[in-house]
Amino acid sequence: MKKVTKAIIPAAGLGTRFLPETKAMPKEMLPIVDTPTIQYIVEEAKASGITDLVIVIGKGKRAIEDHFSPNYMLEENLKKKHKEKMLEEVEKTNEMNIYFIRQAYPDGLGDAVLTAKSFIGNDPFVVMLGDDLMQDKVPLTKQLIESYQDSGASTLAVMKVPHEETSKYGVIDPLDEVKPGLYDVKTFVEKPNPEDAPSDLAIIGRYLFTPEIFEVLENTKPGKGNEVQLTDAIDTLNKKQRVFAHEFKGKRFDTGNKLSWLETNIEYGINHPEIKGEFREYLKKIGKRLEKEDQ
Structure with missing residues (x-):
């Protein structure tokens, strides 16, 4: 079985x-406190053993390229000034x-994944969406890789969501729980209405695929939107070979809209080593002020 070392970030x-x-x-460059959102995704990939x-x-994304390109002038400047933490x-x-x-x-997301076909070749790979930040003792991407090493099958991450929110996600119709937290799946449904949703297990932003997904994508017609x-x-792939769903039980932070992005900044801010003390005190003051305003 081939080792999983490649990933795609659409x-x-x-x-x-x-x-x-x-x-x-x-x-993707909007910051969570002081770090671009996409930086967290790349760091998760690295911590999971991804090397490539x-x-x-698309157009207007040059800032992402610049961010991940070495900046030798900046690095030399930090070295000379002995700013080791910043350099790190x-x-x-x-x-x-x-x-x-x-x-x-x-x-569409399917087309974005297909764009990277020549890069992936005939290897298994991971797709990591930039809107979802995941926190757990073991990185979610690594969890999927470990599951793949056991099964050899495509495996995607799911998480329980409130039933009324199922229309925001792809949702699985599970056949049975093969082992704790791992589901054999009957069908995958894109953004069903709550009354039609087959479960509360929603697909979140991490997928591990065998390369056969590319042939399927090449023959997939446009769907919703x-x-x-x-x-x-x-x-469609699940009808040709088994696709499993791995339930994530860590913390997921959605950065895909203004409110959830602000909430994520607060969650990360209250634990940031440089500012958490002062920030927590500030939030307490804000809380007291809002209480007075609401009275």
């Missing part, structure tokens, strides 16, 4: 939920092989 979306900021700045990473970008931060992903592929037009939906391709 980052070609237009980021319209964050306009006007994303007119010039990629949404391709980021699928900017060098975190220097040793990874990070490549960029341009998606001509944002035509007139885009090539990855969930539709997964459902």
Whole structure:
């Protein structure tokens, strides 16, 4: 069985939920406290044993390329000034092989994954979405890799969500629980209405695929939103070979809209080693002020 060392991060979306900021700045570069969101995704890949990473970008995403390119002038400056902690931060992903592929037009997540076919070749690989930050003792990507090493099958991450929110996600219809937290799946449904949702187990932003997914994607017609939906391709793949769902039980932070992005910043801020004390005190003051205003 081939070792999983490759990953795709789709980052070609237009980021319209964050306009006007994303007119010039990629949404993947929006910071969580002091770190671009996509940096956390790349660090998770590194911690999971990924060595070769391709980021699928579109027009106006040059800032992502610049961020992951070594900045020798900055690094030398930090060395001379003995700012070791800052140097460590900017060098975190220097040793990874990070490549960029341009998606001509944002035509759905399935199309973005297909764009990286030549990079992946005939190897198993991981897809990591930039909107979801995952926290657990073992990185979620590594959990999927370990599951694949046992089964040899494509495996995607799912998490229980409130039933009324199932229309926001791809949802699985589980056949049975093969072992604790691992499901054999009957069908995968893209954004069902709550009354039609087969379960509360929603697909979240981590997938591990065998290379056969590419042939399926090449023959997948546009679905919801007139885009090539990855969930539709997964459902087709599941009819040809088993696809498992691994239930994630850690913490998931959604950065895909303004409110959830602000909530994530607060969650990360109250644990940030540099500011957590002062920030917690500030939040207490805000809480007291809001209580008075609401009375």
